[in-house]
Amino acid sequence: MKTFATKTLPEGYTLARTLDLRQTKNLILVNLFGLILLIISWIGFAGLANALHPGSMNFSFSSGNIGEALLSMLTLVIVVVVMLVVHEGFHGLCFWIYTKTRPLFAFKGFYAYAAAPNWYLPKGQYLVTGLAPLVGITVICVALMFVLPAWWMSPLVWMLVLNTSGACGDLWMVYYLLCSPSDVLARDKGDVLEFYVPVGKI
Numbered sequence: 216m217k218t219f220a221t222k223t224l225p226e227g228y229t230l231a232r233t234l235d236l237r238q239t240k241n242l243i244l245v246n247l248f249g250l251i252l253l254i255i256s257w258i259g260f261a262g263l264a265n266a267l268h269p270g271s272m273n274f275s276f277s278s279g280n281i282g283e284a285l286l287s288m289l290t291l292v293i294v295v296v297v298m299l300v301v302h303e304g305f306h307g308l309c310f311w312i313y314t315k316t317r318p319l320f321a322f323k324g325f326y327a328y329a330a331a332p333n334w335y336l337p338k339g340q341y342l343v344t345g346l347a348p349l350v351g352i353t354v355i356c357v358a359l360m361f362v363l364p365a366w367w368m369s370p371l372v373w374m375l376v377l378n379t380s381g382a383c384g385d386l387w388m389v390y391y392l393l394c395s396p397s398d399v400l401a402r403d404k405g406d407v408l409e410f411y412v413p414v415g416k417i
Contacts, residue, residue: 218337218339219313219337219340220313220314220331220334220335220336220337220340221334221335221400222333222334222335223335224335224400224411225400227413227414228400228411228412228413228414229411229412229413229414230409230410230411231395231399231410231411231412231416232391232395232409232410233407233408233409233410234387234388234391234407234408234409234410235406235407235408236384236406236407237406237407245383245384245387246383248383248386248387249380249381249383249384250380252379252380252382252383252386253376253377253379253380256375256376256379256380257372257376260357260372260375260376260379261372261376263357263360264360264368264369264371264372267360267361267368268364268365268368270365271365271366271368271369272368272369272372287369290369290370290373291373293370294370294373294374294377295377297374298352298374298377298378298381299322299327299381301348301352301378302327302348302352302378302381302382303320303327303328303329303348304329305347305348305351305352306318306328306329306344306345306347306348307320307329308347309340309343309344309347310329310330310331310334310344310403313331313334313336313340313344314331314334314336316331316333316334318330318331319331319332319405321405323405323406328405328406329405330403330404330405331403332402332403332404332405334402334403335400335401335402335411336400336401336402336403337398337399337400337401338392338395338397338398338399338400338401341388341392341401341403342389342392342393344403345385345386345388345389345392346385346389348378348382348385349378349379349382349385349386352374352375352378353375353378353379356371356374356375356378357375359371388401388408391410392410395410395412396412396413396416398412398413398416399411399412400412
């Protein structure tokens with residue numbers, strides 16, 4: 216069983232499964248899953264914010280507070296940019312730790328990604344890499360909700376919601392990875408993920 220990342224596919228391994236986000240069907244399914252995660256996470260995190268700071272997530276817009284609406288939109292844009300950078304930064308940091316080489320970062324249409332296209336990562340390392348942004352950002356933001364004032368709740372909730380829904384592809388990958396043999400190797404090309412297993416374990 217491989218316990219470290221390698222640039223050379225071990226002898227006797229063969230391609231077992233490919234998850235390709237370039238395929239329209241896969242992209243639609245992942246985005247639908249992301250929408251479900253967005254709704255569920257909004258209910259949960261907004262509810263937590265209101266429990267900690269009552270009324271902090273109540274919104275009401277009218278012609279008299281256009282300035283407030285524009286400020287909210289600007290805040291949301293900033294949150295999206297920060298979330299993308301931090302989310303992919305978590306992935307990239309894990310790739311760098313495990314491969315000791317600089318990961319590839321890219322943005323394609325509806326999604327951004329960090330990748331290590333020339334490396335094969337064992338199951339444990341790739342699980343950590345895939346879940347790091349979801350776990351890391353959630354822990355940090357929820358902790359901040361307990362110590363920051365009420366006006367921080369909105370950007371923190373949006374960060375949590377967008378990060379959770381944005382992890383739909385990561386969770387999709389984790390599902391298939393958990394269903395794979397313990398000695399599976401993952402090769403992440405960004406928008407294409409390949410799973411390799413020993414011959415006879417497909």
